[in-house]
Amino acid sequence: MPAPALKTAPSFIVGNWKMNGQNGGLDEVRAMLDSLRKEATDARVAICPPATLIAPIAQLLEGGRIEVGAQDCHAQPCGAYTGDLCAEMLHAAGARLVILGHSERRDAHRETDADVAAKVEAALRAGLEPIVCVGESLDQRKAGEAVKVVEAQVNGSLPLTLKGRAFSVAYEPIWAIGTGLTPTLEEIEEMHAAIRATLRGRFGEDGEVPILYGGSVKPANAGAILHAPEVGGALVGGASLKAADFLPIVRAA
Ligand code: PGA
Secondary structure, three states, X not given: OOOOOOOOOOOEEEEEOXXXXXXXXXXXXXXXXXXXXXXXXOOEEEEEOOHHHHHHHXXXXXXXXXXXXXXXXXXXXXXXXOOOOEHHHHHHHOOOEEEEOOHHHHHHOOOOHHHHHHHHHHHHHHOOEEEEEEOOOHHHHHOOOHHHHHHHHHXXXXXXXXXXXXXXXXXXXXXXXOOOOOOOHHHHHHHHXXXXXXXXXXXXXXXXXXXXXXXXXXXXXXXXXXXXXXXXXXEXXXXXXXXXXXXXXXXXX
């Protein structure tokens, strides 16, 4: 196996607010912004709030160093899809990134790898940078299938049109999301190395694509996880909702 690529880019820390954050969320973003202005960190930072907060947060953050993303988009640009939002609408609201294929959407909305790949195409069409999530279930890990499952998700969810475009992959073991459990550093390193090898084979890239880790990232474990080989950042759920939890993670990057 080739040696892990040296870290050349700053860590990428993304907050996934899920279906949380009403108007009080703006105060948290303001606090994050004020603190980050004073920090020496060169981490790349983004917040993905619920769609209703994208426009006000994008306005608040305009010209600043925190980027704004969405949590999903529809694959089509328009049409009779009640309740859905297309990538172009999210871009118009101020989003510049989009999380796709999160396990909560793969599960609750039955999104397949092919659905995720179609959404990636939609994001690229609209000028949104995709963050594509992959990750195994506890049963798959116990059965020794974790690496095989995640490699198949990477191959199935990342269309070849991504070659040369800006995107990231987020490895999020389903059993670690919101549970307080995390894989060992060895397990994280093994999976990130497997994802890197798959990306290399598929896109010929050599370390440019950040591979984020997600699943119960907290101030207490962020330093160790973020400095593991091939970990290019973190996708943070619960701990991204409050500046007091999110900022120490950014600082650990
Ligand atoms: P968590 O969620 O940090 O609350 O575990 C991570 C995610 O689902 O992106």
